[in-house]
Amino acid sequence: MRAYWYDNLPGDQRLPHDSGRSVPPSYLSSLGILHFNYPSLTSVNDLASSRNYTHRDEITISPEKMGDVYEEKVKTFFHEHLHEDEEIRYIVEGGGFFDVRGKGEDGGLDGDWIRIRLERFDLMIMPAGIYHRFTTDETNYTKAIRLFKDEPKWTPLNRGKETDENGYRKEYLKMRDGAE
Numbered sequence: 001m002r003a004y005w006y007d008n009l010p011g012d013q014r015l016p017h018d019s020g021r022s023v024p025p026s027y028l029s030s031l032g033i034l035h036f037n038y039p040s041l042t043s044v045n046d047l048a049s050s051r052n053y054t055h056r057d058e059i060t061i062s063p064e065k066m067g068d069v070y071e072e073k074v075k076t077f078f079h080e081h082l083h084e085d086e087e088i089r090y091i092v093e094g095g096g097f098f099d100v101r102g103k104g105e106d107g108g109l110d111g112d113w114i115r116i117r118l119e120r121f122d123l124m125i126m127p128a129g130i131y132h133r134f135t136t137d138e139t140n141y142t143k144a145i146r147l148f149k150d151e152p153k154w155t156p157l158n159r160g161k162e163t164d165e166n167g168y169r170k171e172y173l174k175m176r177d178g179a180e
């Protein structure tokens with residue numbers, strides 16, 4: 001895992017877009033993001049049960065698996081959105097990028113993108129209400145387990161007026177900005 005400020009330069013979303021400015025783990029945790037490296041599924045299972053996760057699926061995001069809809073899917077995942085539930089993502093093979101919004105410290109302006117590079121065995125916990133997006137990298141291959149809590153609320157809600165007013169978004173901001 002490596003986190004850095006997104007460079008905001010034009011170019012394919014799958015390129016690294018690395019500004020060269022790192023984001024430390026302490027900053028990620030102030031956004032409510034946790035990261036672990038778990039080479040064994042046992043640790044993933046333990047974490048899931050300790051946080052009362054009961055549902056999961058496995059997704060392979062690649063042209064081989066998805067065929068014609070691959071490019072479309074990659075664009076959909078890259079639409080800025082939030083979920084109304086905390087979610088865990090565990091990379092089984094390949095890698096990818098999650099971009100999340102920063103809050104204007106540690107070298108970034110409020111709302112700048114932070115790019116989090118996840119590779120095999122990386123596990124990330126994302127809080128409900130955080131704005132984010134996902135993309136595969138230049139290898140076009142991500143195999144991941146998505147874990148969610150028992151009442152699946154994992155539909156992506158694309159950013160707009162409504163999500164800015166969403167109760168889970170408001171709760172998230174209270175948590176984030178109260179935690180400084």
Ligand code: KMT
Nearest residue numbers: 077089133134142144146
């Ligand atoms: C998300 O929450 O944006 C996703 O689940 C993207 C695909 S999982 C690697």
Ligand code: NI
Nearest residue numbers: 081083132156
């Ligand atoms: Ni999402």
